[in-house]
Amino acid sequence: MDQRAVYRRVLGVRGEDLAAVFLERAGMRVLDRNWRVPAGEIDIVARDGRTLVVAEVKTRTSARFGHPLDALTPARRFRLRRLGMAWAARHRVPARPLRVDGVGVLVVGGRVFVTHERGVG
Template sequence: MTGTRPTRMELGAQGEELALEHLQRAGMELLDRNWRCRAGEIDLVMRDGGQVVVCEVKTRTSTRFGDPVEAVTPTKHARLRRLAGMWVAEHASPAGGLRLDVVGMLFHPDGTHSVDHRRGV
């Protein structure tokens, strides 16, 4: 990252990378990353056992405007559900089902970070 303060895109990319590492340590397998279509983008598509998991990653440097996972509004949630259906239609249908997760990444002033992984939102 450039300088002492990362750009919004750099911060998001770093949060997404750390979220991916967290999910892989939890035993999940990466199927797709930054999948795009005309309706939007899915940050991460993972496999957790037999389930396909669509993960939205939200990264923040403070909770001034709320917790990162609170940024997934009902409208965003509905769009993620549509995108998940589109991803499944383009790929193999998940025999074990489909799940939506949100991973909140919070970077602290001391350089550490915390992860809030919410399954099946």
């Protein structure tokens, strides 16, 4: 793995850690992280009251190419909803209600900006 790929991986992990703390401080309970199956991956699975939340985390060091959450395409949102239902079935928990959230983490000059959008998909 080249140095650039390692940097992106470390940045992604840091962003997911920051997002998990942010969601917990917002009153959610993180149930799982980085759940992978052949169909894809869920960054964070959380519970917000009765609602099962599937959160996609996008981390960037610049807004040069837009806000981090601009990367959440309709196809990605649809896939996350299906993955959330698969997670619920695998863990034998109710998948309804299910919400897909986006968490954008922007790390600029040592400062961190977190944006949480509920119900993006």
